[in-house]
Amino acid sequence: MVAILETKNLGITFGTHQAVQDVSFSVEKNEFKSIIGPNGAGKTTLFNLLSGQLKPTKGEIYLKGQQITGSSVVERTRLGIGRSFQITNVFPNLTVLENVRLAVQSQAKLRYQAFTHYRSYQKFEEKALHWLHVALLDHKENTLAINLAHGEKRKLEMAMLLALEPELLLLDEPTAGMSLEDVPAILQVIKKIKEEGDKTILLIEHKMDMIMDLSDRIMVLFNGKLLAEGTPREIMDNELVQSAYLGGLYDEFTSQS
Amino acid sequence: MELFINLTINGLATGMLIFLLAAGLTLIFGLMSVLNFAHGGLFAWGSYAGVWLYLLTNSFIAGIIGAIFIGILLGFITEKWIIQPVYGNHVQQILITLGFMIVLSELLKVIWGPNQIAVTPPAYLTGSWEIGNILIIKYRAFIIVVGLLMYGLIYYMLKHTKIGLIVRAGVINKEMVQSLGINIKRIFLYVFMAGAAMAALSGMLIAPYAGVIHGNMGMEYAILAFIVVVIGGMGNITGSILAATLVGIIGSFMAYYVPELSLAVNMLIMAVVLLFRPQGLFALKG
């Protein structure tokens, strides 16, 4: 198998604070890999490095063998890296439909067309509606994003990412704040995407049951360092992970599910 | 050498004067993020009301107090009726404050007539000291002192009380500040009034410096104040005083050595600063 994504000694320092240190890992094509770790461990920062929001102070990033360390967010998006944001990040004053339509439009590489009417691209709208349906946002298409409830915004975030149809999905706590009953449905979507093949997924989550259920492999980030990597079982049995990350809740998780 | 000192002192005085103008705007624009185009109006009102009292009573101090008073009063009215409905919306702020600016400067002419009014400093601040070839104009020395005092006052207010913090927090998230039990409306009102009072005071102080006051003086000076607040770094009072001094001193030297460029000097400084330090010279952390 080829590694679709690979990092070498990746690191970033803010002032004196080393948020990510010497992280080397690779993700195989079609792999579902989760990242866990305490708050402030550097998970989101790692995503920011991968998607280009931040430039590393050290190390390299390769996408399909190609060095992308210096590429911009835009370039990486166009190369097939898509991400969702932990702190909801949408177009607040546009409608839900327009939010997703913009993602569809980008996916179709229609970026500098200034002379036709946007409605002449009917299929974009259809596709956008499709993704809204997938993300459980039916009937919300004409609402302004700013007026959505928090959980609905998370779904919109998800829909936008899906609409980009990236090869590599970076999901940053997609279900935080989603209703209990909706989480399984979203998981279903993620699972389906994974199973349909050709997508690679990196997921940050704190919901252990979900991680266990979905992941092929798990990485544990601790104080910016890659502490452990392995199959879900291996990680769960790691004592350090148990004591420093999971705490007592772990028992209840296992007993519940 | 003497020339150097003379130019520096004069530049410094001009800088302080600009700082006085900008100080109120640092609060209103820099801190509260209100694009107050009526600032020049407040300034002109301070000028006219203060000068009127000064000429009437022959007491410069009375003029200053009068200016501050009118500034506070106008600040109250402006905040309540003009600014309050448009916090957080720059586009609306531009329109409404420009409208109010017109009203203020026209009302000025209704009350005091359209003619310019000549003002001289009080006797004890007239003239200059000459030390060797170094010439220190008394009124300028006075301005420098007042400028420094004002800086100290605002600095203290922002550093040693929570007001600065609360205002910054309020601009970021008003609801949250309210939810913490703070009457942000009232604090905004007070800070605005303080800013307006400073504008009015600087209007009064600039009158004897410029020698005349006139109905349209507001806008010109206000633009200068905006420049200083921006290149100093928004909301940073230390930045404002340094930027103002910079503008004053560079202006003074340019007028002497490169007079061809002196028309452009303020704009040039601003362009250069912003191109090379886009966040202003002394941006607030964060």
Add this chain to the structure above:
Amino acid sequence: SGSSSSEQSSEEGTIKIGVLASMTGALESYGKQTTRGFELGLDYATDGTREIDGRKIEFIIEDTETKAEVAVQKATKLLEQDQVDFLVGSSSSVDTLAVVPLAEEYKKIFVVEPAVADSITGSEFNKYVFRTARNSSQDAVAGAAAIAKKGVKIATFAPDNSFGHDGITAFKEAAEKLGATITHEEFADPAGTDFTSNIQKIINAKPDYLFVVWAGANSPWNQISDMKVQDKGITISTGAPDIAALKTMKPLVGMEGFSVYYHDLPNNEVNDWLVKEHKDRFNGELPDLFTPGGMSAAISIVEALKKTENSTDSDKLIEAMEGMSFETPKGMMTFRKEDHQALQTLYSIKLENKKGVDYPVPVLIRELSPKETAPPIRNK
């Protein structure tokens, strides 16, 4: 195109005059002076009837707001809608320049008052333009006459804009003709507040005289005095402005310069009438810098109409007005044939304190005759 329709009214009915002036904006005090003067002038020239030979004379004042585009709009309105026979104005050179081509297009006489730019009767001249106001060059000649002599070294100080540069260029020419040398020219930001660097340079140039051309709200006088320019043996000279601005010139008492008008400088009947009538009508106020100009403009129009026997035909009027002399509060004025600039008296003056007056008063040294102040002809 608009001219043909008004042709019919030219022999009969009311004669209409459109007056463009700054009634708001930076120059509104000038606008007030001109319009008051114009009204008085009309009454004076028609003995209060506002009629000649039974034809009524009417005037319409329009505010240019000291903005060129508004001036053009208002002028067009006057010419098309009101179908005026004459235009008069305006307070700003810029507004006036913008209107000059309209006079030509509509073939109407445009009496320029009090705009000062040389180019109005110079490069931008057309035959419909007549100017009762003095121009920058006349000011300059008068200024030079007051101080320039052989061997005198003069430094100049002016705002860095058209007005300043025009004034200094003209002054330099006039002063050098009289044998003086200009040792230093200093231009300052017209919107500036700090002129000390400029003044410093002037001091360093060590001239005998400092000739200042200044207009505008902020003034350099305090700073000139604070920097002890006079103590350093440099004599200051400038044109005396209107009363409001004279108040800013207290530090310059003793200065010798020139004046366009101050109410007790001219000594003639027209002026006496003006001062008295002005006081009567405007609760005791005195006529100011540009009041006599407004009056002169009105008088010139009435005189011209008398000469054409009431015809408002522009060609006839031009013929009548070229070389025409008429009595004004400033004595006899004559429209020079070549460029339609009114040659007029200016005054060499000294600023003195006067009891009961809270500003320095221009006191006459001598009258500068129209011939003496005649500016060069520049419209070719």
Add this chain to the structure above:
Amino acid sequence: MNSLLSLKNVETYIDQYHILQDVSFEVPAGEVTVLLGRNGAGKTTTLRTIMGLNPPKKGEVAFKGAIMNGLPPHDIANRGIGYVPEDQGIFGALTVEENMKVAMKKESDDVMERMEWILNLFPDLKTFWKKPGGLLSGGQKQMLSIARAYVNETELLLIDEPSKGLAPIVVEKVMHSIQEMKQKTTIILVEQNFLMASQIGDYFYIIDDGRTVFNGRMQLLREDESLRRKYLGIA
């Protein structure tokens, strides 16, 4: 029942939208009341209505027997109500320290003591004391928001989804701390993490489509799977 806060037939509009249609509940003093419901049900709006941020149009909100309808938010806060909003409401450009300072009404011993306690609970905040709040990690922001609301003495704390974004071990800490806070403060909790909600909640109300549709003691929900399935869509 000795209720600290009560909502009676509250209806709230945002602009022209009728968001809360009929919300009624009682919050007994010294207990934890949990609001449950799907996304967009109106839980957050309910809390905002109590805070006066979205004032009710009809019905009444009474705190300690006094009706609070129409009071400005700061007045409501000053009556002893603290609020942890769902988006944390961090002042991003202000440091952690400054965020806390804005919140502190006074710097009395009591307040300092509470601060000490809460900082020990979330040592991350101490580590990043001088760091702008906007640069904190998602979980750290959540901690700061909780700390900020807790530092003043309050009689009632409204907490909107505190567990979201927190690592399991921190969730556990928050749960314990809420249990500890309970000694001094009454709490209304909105929570999607049923595990947490069921463990620390005493009472629950289920909101759906802007109405309170069901309520009871938490035990009921813990024990009855069919109820859970019916109202929460989970087993």
Add this chain to the structure above:
Amino acid sequence: MLILFTQIFIFAIFAMSYDILLGFTGIVSFGHAMFFGIGAYCVSVMLKHHEPTMLLVTGAISLGVLFSLIISFVVGLMTLRLKSHYYAMLTLALAGLFLVAAEKWRTLTYGNDGFTFQVPEFFHDRLHFYLVCLVLMVIVYFGLKRFIQSPLGRILLAIKDNEQRAESLGYQVLHYKIIASIVAGGIASLSGSLYALSLRFVNTSVFTMDITLDALLMTIIGGVGTLIGPVLGAAIIELAHHWLTGLAKVHWIFERWLILFGIVYILAVMFFPNGIVGSVRKLVSKKEKKEDVSTSENIVKEG
């Protein structure tokens, strides 16, 4: 009053170009007069020095537009990375520098006094010029409407709303901002050319802050983020201006009619917070929503 309406058309074009920046890309510029002035001077200088023919006028206008395109490209490249206030102030500075340059380059511009020039025979009839301006306004309106309703226009709106998010959807934000400012600059230049032609005169005032503020006010009053808004705004401001100056002659109490003008601005914000068009739309959509509670209309959806 032909000339009044001509001015309205010209300023409508100018304000529309401004709205491309303010309303559709979220860029606040205090230096838009820069392009207006370039257009004005281009035409004026050409006509001053050459025989005025229609061909020359067309050429001069195109030249002005071309200059503006180049300058807005360069300026955009330099400045558009800056954040809101700083960008606004930088454009103010650059426009200020153009003003000083015009003031200083007296041999060409005659400074603040300015100069007059001849226009082609065809324009001597004001009706012709009026019609030309009207037609151009309509063309610009529909042209821009198409532009903002294109897929690219949608992206501009997205950038206005959340730059960073647009970037992570794969849109190169800077490119779009530059495109927007080039379009706005070119059209502003066109309006500047027409303005000079309408006055047959030009001076440095075309570069002043007042010109930018005019565009700003017209756009805001009419409705930011709509194209019909700036047109309405231009009409309202020019007509109100005309009407209020007229009042000064009705009674001396209106001598300070400018106060009323200021009050108009204030009332506009109070009663039409989203501009005339925006507020009317909101009202209409509110009425519609009475029946359908769950949806809401995006007020900037249509141009």
